[in-house]
Amino acid sequence: MLFLMYKMKSLVQSAVIITVLLILQSCNKNTNDHFFDDGVSSELAQWRSKAISKVVYTIRFSIPETISEPIGAQETIQFDLNSKSKPVLLDFRTPAGYLKSVKVNEKELVPSVKDNHIIIPKKLLVIGQNHISLIFRAGDQSLNRNDDYLYTLFVPDRACTAFPCFDQPDLKAYFNLTLDIPSSYEAIANNPVIKQDSSDGRKIITYGRGEKLPTYLFAFAAGKFQRIEKEVDGIKMEMLHRETRKDYIDRNADEIFRLHSKAIRWMEEYTGIKYPFPKFGFVVIPTFQYSGMEHPGAICYKASSLFLDESPAITEQLNRASLIAHETSHTWFGDLVTMKWFNDVWLKEVFAGFFADKIVKPAFPEINNDLRFLLSHFPSAYAVDRTRGSNPIIQQLDNMKDAGSLYGNIIYHKAPVVMRQLEQITTDEGLKKGLREYLKKFSYGNAEWDDLVQILESSSGKELKEWSNVWVREPGMPLIAPVTEKINNEYKIRFTETDPSGKNRHWPQMLDTKILTGTGSYAALLYPGDTKSGITLTSEPICIIPDTSGMSYGCFVTDSISLLYLKKNIASIADPLQRGILWVNLNEQMLNCKLDPVTLYSMMFSAIDSENDQLIQTYLTGRLAYIFLNKFDAGERNVYGVQLEELAWRKVSDNSAGSQRRTWFSLYRSIALTKEGLDRLYKIWQSGKLPGGVTLSEDEQCTTAFNLSLKDYPLADSVLSQQSRSIKNPDRLKKFAFIRPAVSTDESVRLKFFESLRDQANREREPWVIEALGYLHSPLRENSSEKYILPSLEMLEEIKATGDIFFPASWITTTLEGHHSDYAKQTVTDFLNSHPDYPENLKLKILQAADQLLK
Numbered sequence: 080m081l082f083l084m085y086k087m088k089s090l091v092q093s094a095v096i097i098t099v100l101l102i103l104q105s106c107n108k109n110t111n112d113h114f115f116d117d118g119v120s121s122e123l124a125q126w127r128s129k130a131i132s133k134v135v136y137t138i139r140f141s142i143p144e145t146i147s148e149p150i151g152a153q154e155t156i157q158f159d160l161n162s163k164s165k166p167v168l169l170d171f172r173t174p175a176g177y178l179k180s181v182k183v184n185e186k187e188l189v190p191s192v193k194d195n196h197i198i199i200p201k202k203l204l205v206i207g208q209n210h211i212s213l214i215f216r217a218g219d220q221s222l223n224r225n226d227d228y229l230y231t232l233f234v235p236d237r238a239c240t241a242f243p244c245f246d247q248p249d250l251k252a253y254f255n256l257t258l259d260i261p262s263s264y265e266a267i268a269n270n271p272v273i274k275q276d277s278s279d280g281r282k283i284i285t286y287g288r289g290e291k292l293p294t295y296l297f298a299f300a301a302g303k304f305q306r307i308e309k310e311v312d313g314i315k316m317e318m319l320h321r322e323t324r325k326d327y328i329d330r331n332a333d334e335i336f337r338l339h340s341k342a343i344r345w346m347e348e349y350t351g352i353k354y355p356f357p358k359f360g361f362v363v364i365p366t367f368q369y370s371g372m373e374h375p376g377a378i379c380y381k382a383s384s385l386f387l388d389e390s391p392a393i394t395e396q397l398n399r400a401s402l403i404a405h406e407t408s409h410t411w412f413g414d415l416v417t418m419k420w421f422n423d424v425w426l427k428e429v430f431a432g433f434f435a436d437k438i439v440k441p442a443f444p445e446i447n448n449d450l451r452f453l454l455s456h457f458p459s460a461y462a463v464d465r466t467r468g469s470n471p472i473i474q475q476l477d478n479m480k481d482a483g484s485l486y487g488n489i490i491y492h493k494a495p496v497v498m499r500q501l502e503q504i505t506t507d508e509g510l511k512k513g514l515r516e517y518l519k520k521f522s523y524g525n526a527e528w529d530d531l532v533q534i535l536e537s538s539s540g541k542e543l544k545e546w547s548n549v550w551v552r553e554p555g556m557p558l559i560a561p562v563t564e565k566i567n568n569e570y571k572i573r574f575t576e577t578d579p580s581g582k583n584r585h586w587p588q589m590l591d592t593k594i595l596t597g598t599g600s601y602a603a604l605l606y607p608g609d610t611k612s613g614i615t616l617t618s619e620p621i622c623i624i625p626d627t628s629g630m631s632y633g634c635f636v637t638d639s640i641s642l643l644y645l646k647k648n649i650a651s652i653a654d655p656l657q658r659g660i661l662w663v664n665l666n667e668q669m670l671n672c673k674l675d676p677v678t679l680y681s682m683m684f685s686a687i688d689s690e691n692d693q694l695i696q697t698y699l700t701g702r703l704a705y706i707f708l709n710k711f712d713a714g715e716r717n718v719y720g721v722q723l724e725e726l727a728w729r730k731v732s733d734n735s736a737g738s739q740r741r742t743w744f745s746l747y748r749s750i751a752l753t754k755e756g757l758d759r760l761y762k763i764w765q766s767g768k769l770p771g772g773v774t775l776s777e778d779e780q781c782t783t784a785f786n787l788s789l790k791d792y793p794l795a796d797s798v799l800s801q802q803s804r805s806i807k808n809p810d811r812l813k814k815f816a817f818i819r820p821a822v823s824t825d826e827s828v829r830l831k832f833f834e835s836l837r838d839q840a841n842r843e844r845e846p847w848v849i850e851a852l853g854y855l856h857s858p859l860r861e862n863s864s865e866k867y868i869l870p871s872l873e874m875l876e877e878i879k880a881t882g883d884i885f886f887p888a889s890w891i892t893t894t895l896e897g898h899h900s901d902y903a904k905q906t907v908t909d910f911l912n913s914h915p916d917y918p919e920n921l922k923l924k925i926l927q928a929a930d931q932l933l934k
C-alpha cells in the first residue's frame with residue numbers, strides 16, 4: 080500500500096492524475112492514521128522495517144542499591160535510514176518526565192514523548208547513518224525490581240518501557256550494554272563480559288555486542304545472586320541463582336547443567352547449525368512470571384521449575400527436562416530465526432515444544448510418550464477450543480501493544496497437535512530437511528509461517544495450503560460422532576463430522592479406529608465426514624473407539640452402547656494410550672454437558688484403584704478433585720467425600736514410591752473436608768511427614784497450612800503463624816505473607832486483600848497473585864467470593880495494560896473457574912452485555928474462562 084502511493088507521487092504531472100491521486104490519498108489516509116498510534120501499529124512497523132536498518136543500541140544503565148531510587152540511563156542509537164518520507168518514531172513507554180535529553184545527529188531536540196513515542200523530525204535526519212543520543216530515567220515496569228535484585232522481561236513489546244527503541248521483532252540490532260551496579264551484585268546479560276572495572280563500591284561491566292537480537296530478547300539481570308560456572312561436553316555455561324538451601328543446589332545443579340548441554344548438542348545435530356550465540360547462561364529467579372524465557376545467553380527460569388524437591392516424581396523430572404529443552408530449542412527457533420511480526424509467535428513456541436518432546440524422550444524410557452503428549456496437550460487445547468472465545472493458531476495483530484493477548488493454550492497446546500499432523504504429512508525426513516533449509520535461509524533474520532509452508536511444500540512434495548487454512552487459520556474443532564447402520568445382517572460403521580459453528584468447515588484428518596464386537600476386535604482407517612469411508616462388520620459393535628493413535632483432534636461423541644461397555648470395562652483396556660484417549664474424550668463430553676458428572680466420577684473412582692500407569696493416575700486424581708469440588712454440590716460432596724478421602728489416604732499409606740505418596744497426598748489435601756479428614760491433615764502438617772517417612776517440602780507444608788485455613792480448620796490461625804515462623808528463606812517468606820490473607824478464615828481480611836490488588840504495585844508478583852486468587856475463589860468459598868467477580872472484570876483492561884502476557888488470562892480464569900452460581904453467571908453476562916465495545920481479545924479471554932459457568 081505505501082509503496083504504491085510513492086510510485087503514484089512521481090507521476091503527478093497532469094490534472095487527471097492529480098485528481099486520481101487526491102482520491103487515492105484520501106482513501107489511504109485512514110490506513111495511515113495508525114502510524115502515530117500508541118504502541119507499534121503494523122503500519123509503523125512495516126514502514127520502519129523498510130526504511131531503517133543496521134541498528135546498534137549502546138546503552139548504560141546505572142542501578143542503585145535501593146529499589147526506591149531511579150535507574151539512570153544513557154543511550155546512543157545508531158541506524159541507517161533510506162527514506163525521509165516520514166519522521167522516525169522511537170518507542171518509549173514511561174511516565175511523564177523520564178526523558179531528559181535527546182540529541183539527533185549532534186543537534187538538540189526538546190525532549191518530549193507523545194503517545195509513547197519520541198518523534199524525530201525529518202529535518203534532523205539524514206539519508207544514511209544517523210545517531211540519536213538520549214539521557215533518561217529507565218522505566219521500572221519491565222525491570223522487575225526487587226529489594227536486592229532485578230531482571231528484565233521485555234517480551235513481547237516491553238523493551239520500550241525501559242529504554243527508547245524500535246520495539247518490533249523484525250528490526251534486529253546489536254546491543255552494546257554497560258551495567259553500573261553495586262559491587263555486591265552479580266550480573267548476567269546476553270553476551271560475554273569484555274571489561275569490568277570497580278570503583279567507589281560500584282562495578283562497571285561492559286558486555287560484547289554479540290549477534291543481532293530483536294528487542295524482546297535483549298536481557299540482563301543483576302543483584303545478590305550466586306554464580307556457578309561449569310563446562311559439560313565442551314560447552315561452557317553459567318548459572319545465577321538465589322537458592323539458599325544448600326541441599327537443593329547439591330541435588331539439582333549438575334543435572335540442570337547436564338540437561339542444557341544435552342539439549343544444545345541435540346539441536347546442533349538436528350539443525351546442522353552450531354550453537355549460534357557467543358555464550359550460554361541462565362538465571363534462576365524465585366519470582367519469575369513464567370516457567371522460562373529464552374533470552375540467548377541469559378535464559379530466565381522460575382526457581383521452582385528447576386530446583387526440585389527431594390525424591391521428585393518422574394513427571395516432575397520430565398517437566399524440568401522438557402522446560403530446559405524447550406528454552407534451549409528456542410535458540411534456533413525464535414532467537415536465530417525470529418518471527419517477522421508477533422502473529423507468528425506460535426511458530427517459535429510450537430517448535431520449541433516439538434523439539435523438547437523429541438529431546439527428552441530417550442531419557443525417560445519408562446514414560447509412554449504418546450500418552451504424555453496426549454495428556455499434556457489435548458485437554459488444555461480443548462479447554463479453549465470448545466469455548467465461544469476460541470481463537471485460531473494464527474491471529475490477527477494490528478498493534479504490538481496487543482501482542483500479549485496472542486499467547487494461550489491454542490499456541491502452546493493446539494499448535495503441537497497440529498505440528499504432529501504436519502510431521503505425519505511431510506514425514507520425519509521431509510520436515511527435518513525443510514527446517515534445516517528454513518533455519519539456514521533466515522539465520523539472524525526474520526520469517527513468516529508462509530515462508531516455512533513454501534519450503535516444506537517443496538521439500539516434501541505435498542500440498543499444505545488447504546490443511547493450513549483450517550487447522551492453523553481457523554478456530555474451533557469438529558464434533559465427530561459414530562454412526563452404525565444395520566443393513567441386512569451387516570453393520571456399517573462410519574463417522575459424521577459437524578462444524579459446531581455452523582460454517583460447514585472440514586478438518587482433514589484420519590481416524591485410527593478400533594471396533595470391538597462380541598466376537599473380536601477390528602481396526603480401520605476412517606475419514607470423518609466422508610460417507611464412503613466406513614467399515615462393515617458381520618457382528619454388532621459393542622464399543623467403538625474412534626481413534627487409538629492419539630493424533631486426531633475434535634470432540635468425539637461416545638454412543639450409548641459404547642458407554643455401557645466402557646462403564647464396566649475401561650480399566651481393563653490393555654493399552655494405556657487407549658485408556659488415556661477414552662478418559663480425555665469422556666471428560667470432554669462431561670464438560671460439554673453430554674455426560675453426567677456423577678457418571679464420569681463413578682467410572683473414574685472405580686477405575687483409579689487398579690490403574691497402574693502413573694500418568695493416567697495423575698490425570699484421574701486431578702479430574703476426581705475437579706469434579707468433586709466444581710461439579711458436585713454440598714450434598715453430593717457429603718455423599719461421596721468419605722469414600723474419596725478413604726481412597727486417597729489408603730493410597731498415601733500403601734504406595735511404596737515417595738513420589739506416588741505425594742501425588743495422592745495432594746489429592747487428599749484438596750478434597751479432605753470431614754472432621755476426621757482435616758484432623759489427619761493437621762497431624763501431617765504438624766509432623767511434616769507422610770507415612771513411610773516421606774518428608775514434605777517447605778512448599779508442600781505451606782500449601783497444607785493454606786488448605787487447613789481454607790477449610791476453616793479451628794487451629795488454622797496458629798498453623799499459619801507457626802508456618803510463617805519456620806520459613807528461613809526471605810523470598811519464600813514474602814510469598815507466604817502475600818498469600819496468607821487470601822486464605823484467612825476472616826472474611827474482612829480476604830476483602831482487604833482483594834482491595835489491595837487494585838493497586839498495581841500489589842500485583843507485581845504475578846504468580847503469587849494467581850496462587851492467592853486460587854484460594855480466594857476456591858469453590859469452597861464460592862458464596863463469599865462472588866462479590867469479587869464484577870470488580871475483577873472491571874480491572875481486566877488495566878491488568879492487561881500493566882501486567883505481563885499471561886496475566887490477564889490467568890487472572891480471569893482463576894477468578895471464574897471456582898464459580899458456578901446463577902449470580903456469577905449473571906454477573907459475567909451483564910458485564911459483557913453492558914460493554915458492547917469491549918476489546919475483542921479480552922472478551923475472548925472472558926468467554927474462554929467462563930465456558931463452564933455459561934454452559
Ligand SMILES: [Zn+2]
Pocket residue numbers: 405406409427428431
Ligand atoms: Zn517458549
